[in-house]
Structures are given as structure tokens and as C-alpha cells.
Amino acid sequence: AGALVGALIWYAIGAALGRDRTRRLVGRIPLLDHADFDKAEAFFTRWGGTAVLLGRCVPLVRSFISIPAGIERMPIGRFSLYTILGSGAWNAIWVGLGFALGPAIRPMLEEWSGLISYAAIGVIALLVVWFVVSRLIRRVRAA
Helix, strand or coil, rough: HHHHHHHHHHHHHHHHHHHHHHHHHHHCCCCCCCCHHHHHHHHHHHHHHHHHHHHHHCCCHHCCCHHHHHCCCCCCHHHHHHHHHHHHHHHHHHHHHHHHHHHHHHHHHHHHHHHHHHHHHHHHHHHHHHHHHCCCCHHHCCC
16 A cells, blocks of 8 residues: 555656656756656656556666656556556565565574675665766766
């Protein structure tokens, strides 16, 4: 229920802002540009409901796929169905993995949790640095 409510809020924001205002806002966000918006829009136009369904299983995309759905005024019933199915599948996968692997993986996680946490933080930090540097390089080349 929470996933659907959050998705509907983002859908409403996309619908209220519309294409032009959303595109202008994206241009003001550091490290994003109009080309990013155009790519996302083209992807959504091509894949529509499939983008919503599968986007629910992709971190970060999960939150923002609702905005182009709202901009494009995807029928709310269809949007809700794809959101429920995609979020349900994502949650079922994680619950199933936890149920199946929980007893076996718990001792390992207890032993390695500190190292795993540091590794995850390191990977995330490297990805952020890569993203920022690649965007800055692209802006310098474009100028």
C-alpha cells in the first residue's frame, strides 16, 4: 500500500507539472541536463507500462518512474496495476530470499557485517564520484 501511495504522489506531481515545467526543473538540478530528461522520456514513451512494471525493481528508478507516467497521463488504473505488480514482485523476491537463505546466511552476516557495510559504502562512494566526474567532464567538453 505504501509503494502505491508514494507512486501516486509522484504521478500527481508529474501530471501537475507537465512536460515543459518538469524539463525546465531538470535543467536546474546540478549534474542533470535536458538530455537526461529527453532520454528518460523516450524510454518511457517506448516502453510505457513495462517501464513502470520493471522500474519498480530498479533502485532509484523505482521512485522516479512515476513522474513520466504522470506527465504522459498513463491511465491511473493501468499505472496502479503495474505499480502493484512490480512492487509486489520486488518485495516477494526479497521476502523469499530472506525466508530461504535467512538461517544459512545469518551467521555469515554476523561475522562479516562490518566488512560488508564498509564495502557497500565504498562501492556507493565510487559510483557517486564516477557520476559526478563524468558529468563535469561532459559539461566542460560541451562548453
